[in-house]
Amino acid sequence: MKKLLVTGATGQIGAELSPVLRSLYGAENVIAAANHPPPSGEFPASGPFYRLDVRDADSLERIVAEHRCDTIIHLAALLSAVAEDRPQEAWDINMNGLLNVLEVARKHRCAVFFPSSIGAFGPGTPANDTPQDTLQRPTTIYGITKVSGELLCDYYYRHFGVDTRGLRYPGLISSQVLPGGGSTDYAVEIFYAALTRRHYDCFLSAETQLDMMYMPDAIGAAIKLMTTDPSQLRHRNAFNVTAMSFTPAELAAEIRKHIPEFTIAYAIDPVRQAIASSWPRHMNDSAARAEWDWRPRFDLAAMVQDMLEKIAAKLQNG
Ligand code: VAH
Numbered sequence: 001m002k003k004l005l006v007t008g009a010t011g012q013i014g015a016e017l018s019p020v021l022r023s024l025y026g027a028e029n030v031i032a033a034a035n036h037p038p039p040s041g042e043f044p045a046s047g048p049f050y051r052l053d054v055r056d057a058d059s060l061e062r063i064v065a066e067h068r069c070d071t072i073i074h075l076a077a078l079l080s081a082v083a084e085d086r087p088q089e090a091w092d093i094n095m096n097g098l099l100n101v102l103e104v105a106r107k108h109r110c111a112v113f114f115p116s117s118i119g120a121f122g123p124g125t126p127a128n129d130t131p132q133d134t135l136q137r138p139t140t141i142y143g144i145t146k147v148s149g150e151l152l153c154d155y156y157y158r159h160f161g162v163d164t165r166g167l168r169y170p171g172l173i174s175s176q177v178l179p180g181g182g183s184t185d186y187a188v189e190i191f192y193a194a195l196t197r198r199h200y201d202c203f204l205s206a207e208t209q210l211d212m213m214y215m216p217d218a219i220g221a222a223i224k225l226m227t228t229d230p231s232q233l234r235h236r237n238a239f240n241v242t243a244m245s246f247t248p249a250e251l252a253a254e255i256r257k258h259i260p261e262f263t264i265a266y267a268i269d270p271v272r273q274a275i276a277s278s279w280p281r282h283m284n285d286s287a288a289r290a291e292w293d294w295r296p297r298f299d300l301a302a303m304v305q306d307m308l309e310k311i312a313a314k315l316q317n318g
Helices: 014-025 057-067 080-085 087-108 141-160 186-196 215-226 248-256 270-277 286-292 300-317
Strands: 004-007 030-034 049-051 071-074 111-117 128-130 164-169 171-173 199-202 210-214 244-246 263-266
Touching (some): 004 057, 014 071, 030 057, 057 087, 071 087, 071 215, 080 087, 080 141, 087 111, 141 164, 164 215, 171 215, 186 248, 186 300, 210 215, 210 300, 215 286, 244 248, 244 300, 248 263, 248 300
Parallel strands (some): 004 071, 030 049, 111 164, 171 210, 199 263
Antiparallel strands (some): 210 244
């Protein structure tokens, strides 16, 4: 990777991955693009930034051609809960956006990173120790776009030689940007609530167990996968990766080790509960560990400690 385009660069992953990529490859070599105006702050201003709707194939190709990009980190997508609310738009953005990226990558010989998700699995998938290769019949439009995206990326690798690689991310926990429209967002919101109100009303039930990962590990996994010698890869789209698996009750108990007076209640959102209940509880990530030495750094205790420190500092600085 020498010259990268990051789509969805102001989103939950993009806002933390883009600055790390700029520190590794040089700000001028990481082109950030998003369909929303950049937030204030040094990241967008530190290098090239474009407003881009990934459904606009001509603008996408113009950016890639003008900057001679060799890699597209394609993060632009609607997440699970907002996608359920706008399924046709979710298909349009998540699938036609991805097809535009793959076509531009084919023409301009770019590698492509595609973030899939535990959402690519459905209620018929083994929920515990979910295998790398198993049944994938998701029941959400988000999951349908993710499993379709995995298959499309594999097709472009096999038929056109496009170097596509992807990860099935679990719920991601981040301190920089609030996630938008996901079913695992409770695991981010809870930290702000714990620090400001000492209480959180959780939209998932106490025992909803899901795989999760702290954003620094999610970023490290994407960079490590994209810089791995391709001869090591038996899989491509997309690797199961996880770092921890917990329920809202278990997360609340860990937060209480730092804020003893913190309390949690459950105000279930039936839409997001139905989505989360269709996903596996814990994935087997042995393929990623074997093929490119995936190793998470943050477990539940380390993540909670770091998140509380970072969110407290953020709230203090306004
Ligand atoms: C979502 N945060 O909730 C995303 C993610 C596994 C969940 O894909 O939609």
